[in-house]
Amino acid sequence: MLDLISIIIIVVLLIVDYYKKDKKTEHTWQCLENNLPPGENGLPVIGETFQFLLKKGQFFKEKAAIYGQIYRTHLFGKPTVRVTGKENVRKILYGENKIVRSSYPTSVKKLVGCNGLTFTSGLVHDNRKKHLMQFLRTDFVNQHVSGLSEFVKERLQHWCNHSSINLYVETKTLITEIAAKFLISSDIDKSMTERLVPLYEDFTSNLFTIPINIPGFGFHKALKSKEKLKVLFKEALLSNRDRSLGRFPAVLKAYGASLDKDTFDEDAFLDGVLELLWNASETTSSSVFCSVYLLNKHPDVVSKIKAELVENEITSGSTESLNHKQLQSLKYVDTVVKELLRVLPPIGGAYREVIEEFYVGGYTIPKDWTVICGIRETQENDKSSDDPLCFNPDRWNEKNSSNIPFYTFGGGKRICPGQAFAKQVLKLFIVELVRNVEWTISNEDCELIYFPTPQPKHIMKASFHRLRKFDQL
């Protein structure tokens, strides 16, 4: 969130920027000579960071409208290139450790810490990822289907008991609780999650910001929340380390096992826990929100899901929780999940630092620059489709579906290790939603904003009602 001081600075800079516009033409010619992508540098050092923080996702949309698939800007102290297009993005994602390396803005790096996966590279990264992937595989996810099903059903009932709920806040709370309980510790109880959720919100909403650690600035607030979160995790996990380690969900044991035992550092371990929660929750919660939002707009898709549930004898109002075999048989719901992840990918861009100059789309990208792979734009501008913006799960059953660009979980060495978990949670949520409740959204045409993840621009209220026997309609 931007504070008052930042807003004043932004206004001043925007005025200065206005008077600098004359210089732009001259600058563009210089860049053409160097074969750099078109774009603007903005102000010295600050570049266009404030414009970006003010406009968020809209900033990239406006740039793409002027410059096309590949353009240059200057963000968070570094010259930055945003690259879109199926082949261009592929080149970068699969060029990890050869031409690029994972690198997020300083604020993210300092807040998330360098002890997890995101900010390690080479062998350390490979080793940590291998451990984590062993436990995040489908069989781990399958073990938890019944537990997750119960959890989701209870929450839907809770929503039905209120005249309306704040949809985005509630879906985010639900997934933060699921991630904490199923990935961190089953001992995280309700009173703990009530403390955890607001701290986590302060932390994540200030991740992409100017790293000024002074009271009043978002970065300072996020650092304070991070410390409190780590105390909370410690309370849940490490008050008696030997005993607690035995009770860690396997995923967290994997994180622990991947750290060097002789130099086991509790603080580093807690950083890793927070990174896992951030990766898992921020993304999946946005997709759960988007599922309610998109299904509300597409009753035809809801009807098809119901038909598939009936066909597989998964009925409404059943008190039984789902099992993974039942979920496995729901192929249409798989396409719904994939399509919602394509249309509204939670992560719009993957950040990289150039370690060796390379060429993409006819431009030179110099060493030490930042590259952002535009995942969202690439999927929105799919050249192989007439209607890439349309939410149409059936596109995944068409003959040429393998041509559809899909980078929602990234690619190459950095590919998301949690995708099986995320997809299963989404699938399960959609099935429980459709078989148990009906819902209305008060301001269903409310605009979405896309940064850091898709969410409503204004409060979106939803009312939920228990559904009985859709299978007999």
Ligand code: HEM
């Ligand atoms: C819909 C949900 C999710 C989406 C769309 C998503 C997307 C992504 C993407 C695009 C990346 C790569 C970023 C990059 O290339 O810089 C990534 C990395 C990562 N994700 Fe996910 N993710 C989701 C859920 C999860 C879950 C549930 C977990 C954990 C259980 C998780 C853990 C991670 C981790 C640890 C990384 C870092 C991997 C690395 O640096 O090698 N994610 N995710």
